[in-house]
Amino acid sequence: MRKHPLDVFSLLAGLIVLGFAIAYLIGAYSSYRLDERVVLPLLLVGLGGAGLIVAITGQRRAHRLVATSDETIGD
Amino acid sequence: MTTQFEQPAPPTAAPRPLLRRSRSDNVIAGVCGGFARWLAIDPVIVRVVLVVLAVFGGSGLVLYAVGWLFIPMEGSTMSVAEDFFRDPRQADSKWRTFFIITGAVIAVIIAGNLMGAAFGGWGNGGSILLLLAAGGVVLYLMKYQSTGNSAAPTAGSAVAEQPLASGDALAETTPYAYGGAGQYPGYVAPPATAVAVRPPRPRSYLGLVALSAAIVAVGALLAAEASGLISVPVVVIPAVALAILGLGILAGAWFGRARWLLWFAIPTLLVTVLVSFIPASFGNNVQRVVEAGIGERVWTPTNVVQASVPHTLGVGSAQLDLTTLSIPPNATSVPVNASVVVGELLVTVPAAVRVHVTALVNTGNLSINGVTSDKTRNVSFAGDLPGGPSTGPVLDLTLTTEVGNLEVSRA
Structure with missing residues (x-):
């Protein structure tokens, strides 16, 4: 598999999922307990935030492409 | 011989573009970008309005889904919905996609209701939040589906829209007042509008x-x-x-x-x-459930011998009524042991007897004399039950509930 430009959504979503897994694995062997009431809010905020970031960066990228094409046409 | 020229009619304003989902300005499926271009406004405005509608009530999500389904992609005349029901090719993949999405939505709704039932306060709000989050993920993932579904028109469908390749095509088809066709002096060809087609992505394992x-x-x-x-x-x-x-x-x-x-x-x-709610003693609990049975129990021991027998229930509701228990005056301590693996244990003790309680709830609520603990995991209590004498024979209670509620109160 070739390396491609950073996929921010996959990065954030992967970190969130991996974070939950590590929290439960730690809790299985220690006295730490992840409060189940924060799982859903963290998941929503995390994935929603990742989607927002991608949306904003995608918007900026689209604007840069339009600006570049406008400059090319104007030359 | 002179040739009279009439002033050519000024070029008319560009016709309003058809409502199409945008290929170039798309974050998920190009609905907002296409809609904004149709309205000739900034796409950010459309996106903000949609997000607000999605957060407050969820209608934004529904509107976006409707737009994705029924607005054709730029360069095509068939929407996803039309393509889905008309195109006999790739029928299996489309039905698979349809059932995956339907199943995911149903699963999210069920999960949301389960969460609401488990945690009380979520309820319908939790279901809506879960649905919004899942819908957002679904729509974002469907970005790749929409690119493949409407990439090209199918055989037998209407001719796809052809993008303007150059200004020559416009000049050749536009009639002018002086007749004929061709470019008039000073004519500037409009910029080429190339439709960006995303190349197919390499397969990833x-x-x-x-x-x-x-x-x-x-x-x-x-x-x-x-x-x-x-x-x-x-x-x-x-x-x-x-x-x-x-x-x-x-x-x-x-x-x-x-x-x-x-x-x-x-x-x-x-x-x-x-x-994670299953306690570490799950294996032992399974055995205890099998041995202790399922159902309702009402235990009313009347003498010390009956009280000393362990009272155990696997799954269900149990009541331990100690108000009729006869305690010998010369007894110093009367041990009573009761446990429920999954369910509810209600213990009622005499009002005028000294009672010492050792209670443990692995997952659930513990209530001692009407006071319920805030915790719901590994809740324990060890001490004398308030409201009784501080001297005399002690009713020594050892009470356990693995998953459920435990309540101790005085008559």
Whole structure:
């Protein structure tokens, strides 16, 4: 598999999922307990935030492409 | 001989573009970009309005889904819905997509209601939040589906819109007042509007590798646990699968594509949360349930001999009424042991007897003389029950509930 430009959504979503897994694995062997009431809010905020970031960066990228094409046409 | 020229009619204003989903300005499926272009406004405005509608009531999500389904992609005349029902090719993949989405929506609704039932305060709000989040993930993942579905018109359909390749085509077809065709002096060809077509992405096996590894890991752990090779807490099994899926998604940030693993990661997380409620003594509890039975019990011991027998129930509701218990005056301590694995245990003690309580609730509520603990995990109490004498024979209670409620009160 070739390396491609950073996929921010996959990065954030992967970190969130991996974070939950590590929290439960730690809790299985220690006295730490992840409060189940924060799982859903963290998941929503995390994935929603990742989607927002991608949306904003995608918007900026689209604007840069339009600006570049406008400059090319104007030359 | 002179030739009279009439002033050519000024070029008319560009016709309003058809409502199409945008290929160039798309974050998910190009609905907002296409709608904004149709209205000739900034796409950010459309996106903000849609997000607000999605957060307050969820209608924004529905509107976006409707737009994705019924607005054709730029360069095509058939929408996803039309293509879905008319195109006999790839019927299996489309039905698979339809059922996956439908199943995911139903699963999210059910999960949301389960969460609401488990945690009280979520209720319909939790279901809506879950639906919004899942819908957002679904729509974002469908970005790739929409690119393939409406990439080209199918055979027998209407001729697809042809983008303007150059100004020559416009000049040749535009009639002018002086007759004929061709460019008039000073004519400036409009800029070429090339329709950007996304090239097909190379196939990626990263997601399949991660999913397969997670399945193998779960199977191996279950086999090792069953054969007695290892002994791990039950929550470790889904947590390991969740970790592998998370690593796969994370690796997809740099190599290949594995976003679709979220379809499996979210249900796996839900399973992990539910399994985490199972206490470490699950195996022993299963045996206790089998031995102690299921149903309702009412225990009313009247003498010390009856009270000394352990009172155990596997699953159900149990009442231990000690108000009719006759305590010998020369007795210093009367031990009473009662436990319910899954369910409810209600203990009523005499008002004028000294009572010492040692209570433990692994998951649930513990109420001592009307005062309920705020905690719901590993809740314990050890001490004298308020409201009774401080001297005399002691009714020594040892009470346990693994999953459920335990209540001790005076008559």
